[in-house]
Amino acid sequence: MVNPRTVRLAALGFAAAVALTACAESQRDSQDEGGGQTGGTLTFATEGAPKLFDPFFATDGATFRTSQQIFEGLIEFKAGTADAEPALATKWDHSEDGLTWNFELREGVKFHDGSEFNAEAVCANFDRWYNQKGAGQSPAVSGYWQDNFGGFSDGATPSLFKSCVAEGNKAVVTLTRSTSKFPDILGLPSFAMQSPTALEQYKADDVQAQGDSFVYPEYATDHPTGTGAFKFSKYDEANGTVELVRNEDYWGEKAKLDKLILRAIPDETARKQALQSGDVDGYDLPSPADWQGLKDDGYNVMIRPAFNVFYLGIGQKNVPALRDLKVRQAIAHAIDREGLVKQQLPEGSEVAENFYPKTVDGWTDDVEKYDYDPEKAKQLLADAGQSNLTVNIYWPTEVTRPYMPNPQDMFGFIRGNLEAVGIKLNVVSKPWNGGYLEDVDSGKADLFLLGWNGDYNTADNFIGNFFSDPNNRFGTGNSPWGATLSQEIQAADSEPDEEKRNGMYEELNKKLKAEYLPAIPISHGPPAIVVAENVKGLVASPLTDERFDSVSLG
Amino acid sequence: MLRYTVRRLLQLVIVVGVLSLLLFAWLRSLPGGPVSALLGERATAASRARLTQELGLDQPIFVQYWKFLTRAASGDFGVSTGVQPGDTASEIFLQRFPATLELSFLAIVIAIAVGIPLGYLAARRRGGWLDNLSIVGSLVGVAVPVFFLAFVLKQVLAVDLGWFPTAGRQEGGLDATRVTGFFVLDGVLTQEWDAAWDAIRHLILPAIALSSIPFSVIFRITRAAVLDVLDEDFIRTAESKGLTTPVIRRRHVLRNAMLPVVTTIGLQTGALLAGAVLTEKVFAFPGIGQALALGFERRDYPVLLLLILCAAGVFVLINMLVDLSYALIDPRIRTAGGAR
Numbered sequence: 056m057v058n059p060r061t062v063r064l065a066a067l068g069f070a071a072a073v074a075l076t077a078c079a080e081s082q083r084d085s086q087d088e089g090g091g092q093t094g095g096t097l098t099f100a101t102e103g104a105p106k107l108f109d110p111f112f113a114t115d116g117a118t119f120r121t122s123q124q125i126f127e128g129l130i131e132f133k134a135g136t137a138d139a140e141p142a143l144a145t146k147w148d149h150s151e152d153g154l155t156w157n158f159e160l161r162e163g164v165k166f167h168d169g170s171e172f173n174a175e176a177v178c179a180n181f182d183r184w185y186n187q188k189g190a191g192q193s194p195a196v197s198g199y200w201q202d203n204f205g206g207f208s209d210g211a212t213p214s215l216f217k218s219c220v221a222e223g224n225k226a227v228v229t230l231t232r233s234t235s236k237f238p239d240i241l242g243l244p245s246f247a248m249q250s251p252t253a254l255e256q257y258k259a260d261d262v263q264a265q266g267d268s269f270v271y272p273e274y275a276t277d278h279p280t281g282t283g284a285f286k287f288s289k290y291d292e293a294n295g296t297v298e299l300v301r302n303e304d305y306w307g308e309k310a311k312l313d314k315l316i317l318r319a320i321p322d323e324t325a326r327k328q329a330l331q332s333g334d335v336d337g338y339d340l341p342s343p344a345d346w347q348g349l350k351d352d353g354y355n356v357m358i359r360p361a362f363n364v365f366y367l368g369i370g371q372k373n374v375p376a377l378r379d380l381k382v383r384q385a386i387a388h389a390i391d392r393e394g395l396v397k398q399q400l401p402e403g404s405e406v407a408e409n410f411y412p413k414t415v416d417g418w419t420d421d422v423e424k425y426d427y428d429p430e431k432a433k434q435l436l437a438d439a440g441q442s443n444l445t446v447n448i449y450w451p452t453e454v455t456r457p458y459m460p461n462p463q464d465m466f467g468f469i470r471g472n473l474e475a476v477g478i479k480l481n482v483v484s485k486p487w488n489g490g491y492l493e494d495v496d497s498g499k500a501d502l503f504l505l506g507w508n509g510d511y512n513t514a515d516n517f518i519g520n521f522f523s524d525p526n527n528r529f530g531t532g533n534s535p536w537g538a539t540l541s542q543e544i545q546a547a548d549s550e551p552d553e554e555k556r557n558g559m560y561e562e563l564n565k566k567l568k569a570e571y572l573p574a575i576p577i578s579h580g581p582p583a584i585v586v587a588e589n590v591k592g593l594v595a596s597p598l599t600d601e602r603f604d605s606v607s608l609g
Numbered sequence: 610m611l612r613y614t615v616r617r618l619l620q621l622v623i624v625v626g627v628l629s630l631l632l633f634a635w636l637r638s639l640p641g642g643p644v645s646a647l648l649g650e651r652a653t654a655a656s657r658a659r660l661t662q663e664l665g666l667d668q669p670i671f672v673q674y675w676k677f678l679t680r681a682a683s684g685d686f687g688v689s690t691g692v693q694p695g696d697t698a699s700e701i702f703l704q705r706f707p708a709t710l711e712l713s714f715l716a717i718v719i720a721i722a723v724g725i726p727l728g729y730l731a732a733r734r735r736g737g738w739l740d741n742l743s744i745v746g747s748l749v750g751v752a753v754p755v756f757f758l759a760f761v762l763k764q765v766l767a768v769d770l771g772w773f774p775t776a777g778r779q780e781g782g783l784d785a786t787r788v789t790g791f792f793v794l795d796g797v798l799t800q801e802w803d804a805a806w807d808a809i810r811h812l813i814l815p816a817i818a819l820s821s822i823p824f825s826v827i828f829r830i831t832r833a834a835v836l837d838v839l840d841e842d843f844i845r846t847a848e849s850k851g852l853t854t855p856v857i858r859r860r861h862v863l864r865n866a867m868l869p870v871v872t873t874i875g876l877q878t879g880a881l882l883a884g885a886v887l888t889e890k891v892f893a894f895p896g897i898g899q900a901l902a903l904g905f906e907r908r909d910y911p912v913l914l915l916l917i918l919c920a921a922g923v924f925v926l927i928n929m930l931v932d933l934s935y936a937l938i939d940p941r942i943r944t945a946g947g948a949r
Contacts, residue, residue: 080786080799081786081799081800081801082786082799083784083785083786083801096782098781098782100776103903104693106693106694106695107694107695114647114648114649114651190663193659193660193663194648194656194659194660195647195648195660195663195690198648198651198656201656202651264663265685265687265688267643267664267665267666267687267688267690267910267911268643268664268687268688268689268690268694268695268911269688269694269695270688270695270697271694271695275695276695291781291785291787292693292696292704293704293705293707293708293778293787293790293792293895294777294778294779294781294792294895295777295895296777296781298781298782314782316781316782318777318781319893319895320776320777320893321893321899321903322890322891322893324891325775325776325890325891325892325893326776326893328763328764328767328768328775328776329775329776329893331768331775332767332768332771332774332775333771334774334775334776334777334780453906485640485641486640486641486906487641487645488641488642488645488646488906488907488908489639489640489641489908490640490641490645491641491645492641492645492648492649492650492652493640493641493642493644493645493657496645496652496653496654496657497654505650506650507650508650520651524653526654527653527654
């Protein structure tokens with residue numbers, strides 16, 4: 056016997072289900088796209104979900120990881136290096152004063168929306184960057200533009216960019232001053248070429264400051280349109296996956312994969328396990344502690360060339376003793392950099408003698424090296440009358456950086472070194488985003504652990520970022536040479552002649568070590584990327600911006 | 610009954626209101642903030658100052674709170690700065706809540722479906738092997754930290770044996786249609802059976818891990834409650850007036866034993882969120898817990914505020930439902946409430 060109430064309930068439930076089904080059609084494509092399904096799908100695990108898809112508004116690695124597949128710049132960095140090579144521009148030259156640049160453009164290139172890539176499109180991009188208004192000018196929105204080009208068309212702060220004129224197949228870019236960064240900066244993901252039609256159609260510049268953050272337009276969230284080997288297909292935000300498909304109309308050699316799926320797995324161990332179980336085909340930034348184990352299991356751990364620097368920062372703001380070169384030299388002699396590299400850093404790491412790696416122009420071996428020598432360190436402290444020096448030292452928690460894979464152990468090592476020469480330390484540890492950067496930037500730290508991941512191959516990208524503003528986290532403005540150093544950096548940067556410029560940088564590197572020593576460069580540590588054995592053709596990049604068009608599944 | 614409900618609802622509003630003020634002040638008193646999280650090593654004194662001003666963080670805290678309140682009154686809880694910059698906090702909540710709800714729902718269903726029958730059987734055969742074994746099992750369930758259990762389950766069943774996926778809610782290449790945000794339900798509604806099945810497979814391990822504590826607690830409370838009731842006079846009365854055993858069990862033993870069990874289920878459901886934070890981290894499950902962890906790491910004030918408030922609201926609401934359900938199970942409460 057069946058209870059009539061049960062029957063009624065069941066009928067009601069069934070009716071509701073039918074009604075719901077009716078308004079929830081599957082939106083799957085009925086047939087698979089394209090016929091030539093040969094390349095397969097590769098799933099790659101990333102540290103985080105992309106912030107958005109318009110690289111001009113981004114500073115995060117996850118966005119660039121995606122945008123590098125969709126977009127191309129006039130220039131790109133040669134695979135496996137940080138050196139500029141032609142991309143959408145086939146060649147370029149510049150006037151003697153370094154102010155006018157002629158870019159000859161690749162022909163027959165189309166954006167993903169079918170519109171043509173030409174000189175007008177190039178200038179539309181430059182004009183777009185230069186004419187940002189309102190929220191578009193926030194350092195959190197157009198950070199890379201401001202770091203590299205300075206201000207905007209409103210003239211509030213000076214801009215490196217002056218104008219862009221389309222002349223047939225050439226884009227003529229005029230600058231306001233000569234700089235070593237140009238044209239290399241055009242290879243940065245932020246300055247990739249985007250379709251002017253799509254930019255306009257989806258209101259790409261309509262960034263709004265809303266209350267306490269920024270709201271991005273439809274273009275940035277749903278319609279990134281570039282010229283790259285992959286096209287944006289969709290972003291499944293609830294699941295943290297970005298899906299890219301092969302661009303069948305690509306001007307160059309087409310991507311081998313049919314689909315590339317980028318999947319956000321923030322937890323490092325979870326990324327490793329996803330690879331081990333076969334859920335993903337590779338992941339970014341394996342912890343150095345896992346490298347050997349992954350290799351033993353047959354995975355291809357690719358160690359990227361180190362393109363960063365880790366340093367012990369010295370803040371000159373609060374403790375007058377630290378403005379004494381002898382004291383800073385004592386600290387340099389106290390640190391066993393070789394030991395640190397051998398014991399704490401992964402394979403492929405090197406002791407840093409300059410503030411940037413060897414591959415960058417202007418690097419020189421002819422610098423004061425400050426060998427590990429505790430006795431000399433004590434002597435120098437005594438000479439300076441600072442045998443009882445007491446300073447605070449900051450180290451960060453809740454973070455790993457490619458140059459600093461294990462802050463706690465690295466700090467422990469340095470602390471031991473410093474205490475061994477009689478320096479008394481007040482240790483302060485704070486979470487990276489929880490006050491560490493804030494305190495360091497406001498000059499509260501006397502000694503601190505920090506570093507830099509290079510963006511492109513110029514000296515200015517390293518030392519310019521550190522010291523060219525005397526009001527920096529090292530407080531070099533407190534020393535009489537602080538202003539001189541910043542002038543010397545600017546002079547080198549604006550020298551148009553490459554050979555002369557490199558000479559100036561070499562001189563600067565020598566002085567930075569021997570005379571100024573505003574911080575102590577310690578090491579260059581390589582990050583890694585790991586893929587399954589059957590993933591072929593990936594070239595590890597020092598800039599961690601690998602493109603996947605050459606990748607295939609074996 | 611109606612007055613009672615209204616009063617409890619008012620309490621809910623007051624709790625959430627006071628909590629919002631405390632949370633708001635507490636979040637902003639934490640060292641660091643969204644400016645550091647957004648700018649990283651690239652920050653300069655100038656860009657820091659500018660962004661602090663743009664985000665309104667340079668203003669006195671009560672001014673910030675007042676702005677928050679006025680905007681919140683129109684349903685605007687601010688925009689994320691770290692978890693998914695550009696999305697509103699409400700969007701993030703709506704997108705992630707179904708994930709956690711799906712997970713918690715399955716976890717509590719497992720806990721109830723296993724805990725209550727097992728507790729009942731263990732009590733009926735007190736001292737038997739099943740009783741002893743399940744007591745040990747429930748002890749382990751409470752004692753082993755959730756994240757450790759999650760990690761072991763994952764390592765053995767997903768990584769080593771490959772029976773289950775290790776991370777996320779669904780495979781990326783399935784091209785699943787999103788309707789409600791509940792992936793299993795979506796798969797069923799759109800008849801994308803493979804998508805639904807895949808979402809279920811992703812849920813099983815985290816749900817088992819998450820169910821360990823509620824299961825243990827529900828099991829023990831059920832067992833104790835049933836033992837208590839079996840000793841009661843009215844059971845003896847029922848037996849002596851000749852009722853059949855199934856009727857006694859269903860109508861008298863279980864029903865009377867359910868009162869403390871329902872309370873426990875309510876409390877455990879509310880507390881699931883704490884376990885969900887850890888479970889979601891281990892399984893890279895993009896739910897509320899993961900958003901909380903990310904939000905904290907990146908100092909995403911609007912998202913943290915909304916998510917914590919919602920969690921608190923859900924907790925209070927569930928407890929309210931539990932109190933109301935007493936009235937349904939136990940007629941004595943209904944009468945007492947009516948007399949007041």
